[in-house]
Amino acid sequence: MKVLTVANRKGGAGKSTCAAHLAVEAANAGYKIILIDLDPQQTLEGWWNKREKDDIDLMEVKSLNLSDQISKLSSSGFDLCIVDTPGDASENAKAGINIADLVVIPSKPTAPDLSAIGRTISMVEEAGKKFVFVITQGMVNTNLGFQASSALSGFGKVAPAIIANRASYARAMGCGDSASSEDKKAAEEISKVWDFVKENIFETSAFKHKKKLIA
Template sequence: MKIISIISQKGGSGKTTLAANLAVYASMQKLKILLIDTDPQKSLSYWWEQREEKTPALADVSIKDLEKTIKNLKKDLFDLVIVDTPPHTNETIKSVINISDLILIPVKPSPNDLRAIGNTMSLIKNQNKKFIFVINQANKQANITLSTATELSKYGEVCSSIIANRIDYVTSMISGKTVTEGSKGKSLIEIKDIFNYVKKYLCK
């Protein structure tokens, strides 16, 4: 069982959207997936309650109880656990980082999001964990997207697949779905590419 946590100090960077889309796509690949919602806002749980499909599973767990919950999970019950986290966390997020095999950090290509990166990095540094930036809600042709990728690469690895600003990321979630369900479009390819990109780190 591997654990991916999705972390960003910046609110609205796409943590919940990335968690739901990756989890559903991974379930479609026949992996046994558990989503954990540690955010008191409960956006992921509200989305999940709208779902008709039984997978992925979801558990609502506070950050305080996360370590114990993971410890008590039977290791062969799930292939992958994906943890969605709240924004504006501080020291408490370190316990999430501690139990993770891989951290994904969604970042929007905007000056405000880039300025907030230092806060996220200060929580991750010294923890010796693999982390990958995922650029989200981007205009792929815009200069700001390229400069964001360049700026982020000074801190660490940037996923080569970028998530564009697309309305289906928003509308699919209204009914408890994701872009990977019933879609053959560009957004499905983006999620598939990100999944394949991160998968190689989980196999190590």
């Protein structure tokens, strides 16, 4: 099982929306998914509670000693654990980053958000974790998203599609669904973001497997 943690110290970056939408993409692709919501605001858990489909599981955590709990999930047949974290540098946020195989850092393409992202990158690097960026809430018909992608590409890999600011995402979070059910454009971009995340989180094991065969 791989652990994908969504983190950004900046509030409202789009972490929970990203976590929920990636979970639906992964579940639709046949992966067995478990969610962990480490944010006391419980946005992801609230979304999951409203979800009608029984295709994604959620684990309540009782303590921040997560490694044992993660090992148990691994042996229960889950393929991917998606962890949502609070928009701060709390122990909860650190605990989520510490168990990650890959940290997804969503960011709005705006100057205040981009200039704050260095502190999240430092936090993830201090934990020695691999990370990628996803631009979220991109304004349609502006090139802010592309400018943000090119600025962030100096620090790490950036998802090839931008998650735009669309009412369908906000609605989906209110009813436990994915924007892709009602919005073709959202469906296209979130599917590209999932393909990118999937490659980045599962590539390490593919590489190990290849080396093993050669050896």
